[in-house]
Amino acid sequence: MKDLDTLPFPPASKDADAQERSLVQGLRAGKDEAYAQLVRLYGGRLLAVARRFLGNEEDARDAVQEAYLLAFRSIEGFDEASRISTWLHRIVINASLMKLRTRRRKPEEPIDDLLPKFFEDGHQVQGSVQWKESGETAVLRKEVRVLVRTCIDRLPDSYRTVLLLRDIEEIETEETARLLAISTNAVKTRLHRARQALRTLLDPHFRGKAA
Numbered sequence: 001m002k003d004l005d006t007l008p009f010p011p012a013s014k015d016a017d018a019q020e021r022s023l024v025q026g027l028r029a030g031k032d033e034a035y036a037q038l039v040r041l042y043g044g045r046l047l048a049v050a051r052r053f054l055g056n057e058e059d060a061r062d063a064v065q066e067a068y069l070l071a072f073r074s075i076e077g078f079d080e081a082s083r084i085s086t087w088l089h090r091i092v093i094n095a096s097l098m099k100l101r102t103r104r105r106k107p108e109e110p111i112d113d114l115l116p117k118f119f120e121d122g123h124q125v126q127g128s129v130q131w132k133e134s135g136e137t138a139v140l141r142k143e144v145r146v147l148v149r150t151c152i153d154r155l156p157d158s159y160r161t162v163l164l165l166r167d168i169e170e171i172e173t174e175e176t177a178r179l180l181a182i183s184t185n186a187v188k189t190r191l192h193r194a195r196q197a198l199r200t201l202l203d204p205h206f207r208g209k210a211a
Contacts, residue, residue, distance in 0.1 A: 114197035
């Protein structure tokens with residue numbers, strides 16, 4: 001699934017690589033203009049990532065500020081073979097997950113209530129509809145992006161975070177397991193159930209739009 005809120009980080013290029021090297025050198029030298037450039041280049045994208053996980057503007061801004069502080073403290077250990085955007089992306093995800101663990105949990109719908117229902121013979125009570133357009137095409141429309149975000153937010157946190165990490169942030173299964181301190185099998189199970197629940201939540205909105 002594509003990023004729902006913002007454009008992805010810029011692709012690598014010779015100019016981008018040279019800019020990143022210069023930026024890292026400036027950060028390591030403690031130059032104020034390098035810090036300002038970092039925020040200008042990546043601040044909007046990092047905030048969008050934090051918003052997806054936290055769903056709260058104040059919490060998202062706090063997570064990004066915490067990510068900046070950690071990045072500034074850790075810049076000496078940054079591996080210049082990596083992209084700074086990828087490094088920052090991981091840091092803000094970690095900061096967002098840490099904040100999720102510490103804040104009071106909101107009331108959630110049990111995941112079983114959101115999954116497809118089946119008759120005793122194994123047939124689905126209400127089958128999934130055939131959407132007129134693909135999910136990838138549909139999310140390009142603003143109203144569908146809003147709908148998808150709303151439905152994702154209805155998922156229990158333990159399933160929602162797996163879906164966000166794997167399908168939105170495109171983090172590999174093993175890394176997702178490490179970030180959440182769960183097994184890779186648990187990641188796969190939660191992702192499967194989260195996708196099922198999301199499809200169940202979305203189907204009624206597309207039921208009258210099937211081909």
